[in-house]
Amino acid sequence: GEITQLTTDGNGDIINGTFDWVYEEEFGCRDGFRISPQGNKIAFWQLDASKIGTFYMINNTDSIYSKIIPVQYPKVGQDPSSAKVGWVDLTTNALSWIEVPGDKVQNYIPSIQWVDEDNLLIQQINRKQNHLKIYLVTPSTGSIEMVYEEKEDTWVDLSYPDVTGNQWGENALPFTEDGESFLRMTENDGWRHIYKVNIKTKEKTLLTPGDYDVASMYSASNKYIYFNASPYNSTQRYLYRADLKGKGDTVRITPPEYQGINTYNFSPNADFAFHTHTSALQARTVRLINVKKHEILKEMLDNKAFTGKLKTLALPKVKFFNVEVEEGVFVDGRMVSPPDFDEKKKYPVLFHVYGEPWGAVATDNFIGMWNIMMAQKGFLVIDMDNRGTPCLKGSDWRKSIYRKIGVINADDQAKAAEKVLQWDYTDPERVAVWGWSGGGSMTLNLMFRFPEIYQTGIAIAAVSNQLIYDNIYQERYMGLPSENPEDFEVGSPITYAKNLKGNLLLIHGTADDNVHYQSAEMLINELVKHNRQFDLMVYPNRSHGIYEGYNTRKHLYTLITDYLLEHTK
Numbered sequence: 001g002e003i004t005q006l007t008t009d010g011n012g013d014i015i016n017g018t019f020d021w022v023y024e025e026e027f028g029c030r031d032g033f034r035i036s037p038q039g040n041k042i043a044f045w046q047l048d049a050s051k052i053g054t055f056y057m058i059n060n061t062d063s064i065y066s067k068i069i070p071v072q073y074p075k076v077g078q079d080p081s082s083a084k085v086g087w088v089d090l091t092t093n094a095l096s097w098i099e100v101p102g103d104k105v106q107n108y109i110p111s112i113q114w115v116d117e118d119n120l121l122i123q124q125i126n127r128k129q130n131h132l133k134i135y136l137v138t139p140s141t142g143s144i145e146m147v148y149e150e151k152e153d154t155w156v157d158l159s160y161p162d163v164t165g166n167q168w169g170e171n172a173l174p175f176t177e178d179g180e181s182f183l184r185m186t187e188n189d190g191w192r193h194i195y196k197v198n199i200k201t202k203e204k205t206l207l208t209p210g211d212y213d214v215a216s217m218y219s220a221s222n223k224y225i226y227f228n229a230s231p232y233n234s235t236q237r238y239l240y241r242a243d244l245k246g247k248g249d250t251v252r253i254t255p256p257e258y259q260g261i262n263t264y265n266f267s268p269n270a271d272f273a274f275h276t277h278t279s280a281l282q283a284r285t286v287r288l289i290n291v292k293k294h295e296i297l298k299e300m301l302d303n304k305a306f307t308g309k310l311k312t313l314a315l316p317k318v319k320f321f322n323v324e325v326e327e328g329v330f331v332d333g334r335m336v337s338p339p340d341f342d343e344k345k346k347y348p349v350l351f352h353v354y355g356e357p358w359g360a361v362a363t364d365n366f367i368g369m370w371n372i373m374m375a376q377k378g379f380l381v382i383d384m385d386n387r388g389t390p391c392l393k394g395s396d397w398r399k400s401i402y403r404k405i406g407v408i409n410a411d412d413q414a415k416a417a418e419k420v421l422q423w424d425y426t427d428p429e430r431v432a433v434w435g436w437s438g439g440g441s442m443t444l445n446l447m448f449r450f451p452e453i454y455q456t457g458i459a460i461a462a463v464s465n466q467l468i469y470d471n472i473y474q475e476r477y478m479g480l481p482s483e484n485p486e487d488f489e490v491g492s493p494i495t496y497a498k499n500l501k502g503n504l505l506l507i508h509g510t511a512d513d514n515v516h517y518q519s520a521e522m523l524i525n526e527l528v529k530h531n532r533q534f535d536l537m538v539y540p541n542r543s544h545g546i547y548e549g550y551n552t553r554k555h556l557y558t559l560i561t562d563y564l565l566e567h568t569k
Contacts, residue, residue: 013050026472111171221270314339316375348430356438386412406491434458444493464523509542
């Protein structure tokens, strides 16, 4: 068919219908346009990235001369791209702009969606990400009205991170009642709940009352909203339903035999769903179900071949536990122990950490083959979730980390580790910790701040200095450095690098466009300054995931394994 150009001002700085790096990474935004239900109109984002600083990565290996790789990347404290919304009448190709209230630079627009052929919902959140506004816009008339507002002293989540959540969605709000209302998860009342918001009257109806958290939200039928929760065990997830009128009790749908983590992919009418199940020692299985009775209509993935091979191995034991780090504050943990585990023996301990608001690790899903191997080699492999992680323990638990990343989470991990190391079968003289990205940062903080606990650490793609990460993520959880610079310093591992006493392996890819290799080099300089010896592995032209290139992942995990065996066995 014929291709028609709708915008003419796009260049390297003016971005139409797609996004800059940070919108993609932190808001999960991909396609920057939305087509109306009947296909007669298209709404789109325009970002102006002309004021965004350019970070240069260097490719030294693909040519005899190095090549510069530029990335427009807004660092903490730097203004984001300005954002505005345009729309095109596809019957005439006429372009118009929507005047969304507020400063175009100091506010983000993380979502646009059509309600019907004539109306849009536009979500706008301020720079600090603690004030969300949702506008109803009629592009043809220019009418704009705020239909929803939400404020927090900490931050407002758009897409709540969870082991069952879709963290790369469009931030779109589910509609119900033939588009008259939308559904929004919020935690203004101390728990994360689902509310129904009538677009015309702005009336809010609580659909999930009770002292528990909704983990993630799925589709709505004409009677029910379906969601994941686990009121009695934060390490697991199950499907529930609630009445769309806000009446009656919530009902669990997932049968009791599916203990662990359960996720669902619903049909548009919510009558059917693909159900995925996994638990600590059970690989992923998928089935098509009738939602009403959770009846299996067809097995889609039984994983029998893999499960059969798994049974031929000497499998470890998995135990879930919790330890009290302060009065009334309990940290969940998961321990993978050797197949021949004997409580009368002493075992080296390998802590795997993350510890930031974007993920939990002590969950009841498949532990993975590397953890199985490390347990077979005699390690106790332990994951623990500190305050600030997205556990289903109420808003105070999750929001306690505000302006305290690197402090409260590291303190909780260290206190929990001390409790674990009091167990008769843990060896406090052989303790290692490792993590990736935010977990790499946690590893550094633990190695530098608590050298009396951890003797060996492996930090992969770590943020050593919070002031060099991207603005959307870091400012959401830490505020603006112009207002509270001391919090960024206190939470950054580089501040404590001089305290290193144990064995430290730093691993980073030079083409990491997320946590720049700059982070490793700044930390290296600080360690050298204080004559602290360490080990370093640099992967040329590898990104944040360190997977590009033949044999890379095998090499990486061989390196990690050998380092742990050398220093803890």
